[in-house]
Amino acid sequence: MPNKGYPLVAANFIKKFSLRVNENDVIRDLKRIRAHCVKHGPQLTGEIGSIRDVSLYEKLKKEFNGLMTSRMENPTVLRDKRNQRYTEHSINKEAVSMLNVIIKEYLIDHPVNDMTHLAIIYQTAQDCHDIVAYKPPKATGWRDIIKEKLNDLTAALTSVLRWRNDKEEFEEAKRFMGKYNRRIDNEEHVEEVIQRIEEAKTREEMKLNASDFKRRLFNANRTLELFTGRFFRNLEQKHQVDESQINSGMLIDYWSQMWTKATEPPTGVERYTTELTSYAPMVGFPDRG
DSSP, X not given: OOTTHHHHHHHHHHHHXXXXXXXXXXXXXXXXXXXXXXXXXXXXXXOSSOHHHHHHHHHHHHHHHHHHHXXXXXXXXXXXXXXXXXXXXXXXXXXXHHHHHHHHHHHHHSOOOSHHHHHHXXXXXXXHIIIIIOOOOOOOOHHHHHHHHHHHHHHHHHHHHHHHHHOOOHHHHHHHHHHTTOOTTOHHHHHHHHHHHHHHHHHHHHHHHHHHHHHHHHHHTHHHHHOHHHHXXXXXXXXXXXXXXXXXXXXXXXXXXXXXXXXXXXXXXGGGOOOOOOOOOOOSOOOOO
């Protein structure tokens, strides 16, 4: 229990439940409960709430109430920044648990009226976490590690191949062969090590290529990836289209090739049959010249 923690807990307990009891009696009961936990449940021992946790809770609650007060003056679900992407190391789980308690207490005095109100609550909770308790992820430098590993593999492969062809750099090639527990004077062992080194290089290069592909895909779809909510909301808005810029002739020429028309009206049974004709499918839209 922090310094002066028992009187603070007792005062808040009496205030919350509107009790007419002596503060010393509440403190005595609280100490009795704590002693019971120490005796019968060793796993329950420890601080009821550390100073750090109490400080974090107060900061989150103050930030949450302040943002909710300002946002409910002009309620809207449109955010002014992108949604934060969280990782296992960047999210503060203690802060998330505290925000759940803060939201529960907020809903007692401010029941949810509609979906807009609910969206504002969740957005505000996320913003409070980012402002107060977000832990910026550390750079892992994994690309540099992979590149360094590729350089080592290339050096090993070069040394083994050079010894295999010219019998040079015996000690260096022997050292690389020893990493794989193979003998340098055995041709089968040399061939096996060369194959294993090439496979390892291929695996590391695939990691870099996959990362580069994701980066290019992310940049190509930046509007959708960065702001998914706003992207779809913008689709629902009515946009003014300048129809004078549409070339109707090109549209007719393009879509007319998607079907065939009979030269003469069919009669009899021919009205209910269709002849399969070959066609050249077109992919995409025609160039505008």
